Amino acid sequence: MEQNIALELRNITKTFGSVVANNNVSLKVRKGEILSILGENGSGKTTLMNMVSGIYYPDGGQMFIDGEEVVISSPKDAFDHKIGMIHQHFKLVDVFSAAQNIVLGLTDEKGFDMPKYIEKIKEITSQYGFELDPDKKIYEMSVSEKQTVEIIKVLFRGADILILDEPTAVLTPQETKKLFNVLRNMKEDGKAIIIITHKLHEVLSISDNVAVLRKGEYEGTVKTSETNESQLTEMMVGKKVSLNIDRDEPVNVADRLVVDKINCINREGVKVLDNVSFEARSGEILGIAGIAGSGQRELLESIAGLQHLDSGKIVYHDPNTGNEENLRDKTPIEIRNLGVRLAFVPEDRLGMGLVGNMDIVDNMMLRSYKKGKSVFLQRKKPKSLAEEIIDRLEVVTPSASTPVRRLSGGNVQKILVGREISSSPSVLMAAYPVRGLDINSSYTIYNLLNEQKKKGVAVIFVGEDLDVLIELCDRILVIGGGRVSGIVDARNTTKEEIGLLMTKSSDSFDDNKGGNENE
Secondary structure (H helix, E strand, C coil): CCCCEEEEEEEEEEEECCEEEEEEEEEEEECCEEEEEEECCCCCHHHHHHHHCCCCCCCEEEEEECCEEECCCCHHHHHHCCEEEECCCCCCCCCCEHHHHHHCCCCCCCCCCHHHHHHHHHHHHHHHCCCCCCCCEHHHCCHHHHHHHHHHHHHHCCCCEEEEECCCCCCCHHHHHHHHHHHHHHHHCCCEEEEECCCHHHHHHHCCEEEEEECCEEEEEEEHHHCCHHHHHHHHHCCCCCCCCCCCCCCCCCEEEEEEEEEEECCCCCEEEEEEEEEEECCEEEEEECCCCCCHHHHHHHHCCCCCCCEEEEEEECCCCCCEEECCCCCHHHHHHCCCCEEEECCCHHHHHCCCCCEHHHHHHCCCHHHCCCCCCCCHHHHHHHHHHHHHCCCCCCCCCCEHHHCCHHHHHHHHHHHHHCCCCCEEEEECCCCCCCHHHHHHHHHHHHHHHHCCCEEEEECCCHHHHHHHCCEEEEEECCEEEEEEEHHHCCHHHHHHHHHCCHHHCCCCCCCECCC
C-alpha cells in the first residue's frame, strides 16, 4: 500500500431499507491532496462521507487510515482518527464566542485554560491564513466567518482529514477565493481534504483529483488537469449533457411589477428592507444577488403577500386589463383573486412549499383544491400533472403516491419548482430553485425559466452561483443589508463587480441609487 494514502475505502455499502445508497464504493485520498466528490442528487456522496465521519455505519466494506484498518461507529471515533467534517449547515451556539464554540465539548485533564486555547486558535489562524477574532460572538458574524469557526474547530481537535460539504454554497467570489487559499495552505501542510460540491468550475480550480459517483456506485477518479466540465458531467449522468444556457434577448418588454421604496421591519425590530425600489419586466429574467440574510427572502415574501410592509408600494400591471393594483398589505389569496399569479419557490421547500407527509399528487392539489365544485376532490388532473413533472424533471421516486418526505432533497426541489411553473404565472419568483440540485437537473430548471421568459412572464430569480446569474439573467439586482446596492446589466458585468456590490456597506448608497444604468 502506498505510504502517503491518508484514507482508503474498500467496497463500502450502505442501504436504507430497499434503497441502496452506496454499492461497493472504493476510493482513496492522499496526504497533501484535495479530492472533489461529484455526483447527481441521490448518488450517495453525502451518505458516503457521513460514514467516514461516523454519522452512519456501513453495512459492508472496509476503511483504512494510514494503511491501518479502522472501525468508525460514531463521530467520536472519527475525531479519534483525526477526521473532521464541516457540514453545510453550521452547528454553532449563536450567543457563544468563536473560541467558546471551538473548544465546546472538549475535556482537559489539566483543567480548562481559555487563554491557552485562544493562543492555540491564533496559531492555527496564522498558520493557514484564516481571518478570525476569537472573542467575536457567532451572531455578529458573516456566513464565511461562521464557516471559518467550523473549520478551525476540527483543526483544533487535530484533524488531518477534512471533509467539506458544499463549502462555497453561500460565499461571495471574494470569500471563496480566500477559502481556496486557506485550503491550499492546508494541502501544503499535508492535510487530506475532501470536498463535496456541485460547482464544476470550482472543482477544476481547486482539486487535484475528482471521484465520481453515479446511482450509488463508484464511476472512477480522474486527474483534474486531464478533464473538463463536459467529461465530468457525462461521468455523473451517463450521457452527454449540454452545459449552455441559451439566453435570448428580451422581447416585448413591459413593466409587470414596480416596487417603490418599500420598507419592512421584522418582529425583532430589525429593518430587513430599507427603501427598496426596482422594476420586474415581462419577457425578462431579473436576478437577485446578495450575501445570505441580506433581505432576499423578505423581499420575495413581501411581493407574494407573506410579509407585512411598513411603507412603500408594489404596483402590479395587469397584462390582461391594463389596470394597476397596489399589492401592498394584500393577502396571498387577495392577490390571487386579482388575477395575479405570483408563483413562489421558497428557500424552505418542506417548511413552506410542500407538506412532507402528503404524497406528490396531494402536493399538486395544494394549489387548486379550492376550485373544487363539490365536497369530493378531483385527483385526475393533479395526478397527470404529478406524472408529467416526474417524467420531465426526472424525479427519482417509486411512484406519484410516495410521501414527499421520503424523497431526497434534490427531488423534493424538482417537484416544488415544477408545480410552481405549471401554474402559468405572470410573475414567477424563484428563490434558490437549484439549491441542492445536480448539474443536469439545474440546467433543466434554467431552461424552464427561459421558457417562461419567452412566454412573456416576468421572472425574478434569486441565486447563489454568480456565474449562473450572469449567464442566465438579463439584469441583476444586488442587495446588501436590506438595501439595493446596484442594478447591473448581466451581459456587461463580472463576478468581481457583483461581489464588491454584495459586500459594500449599504450606507455608501443613497436612496436614489439602484436604477438600471441603461435607463
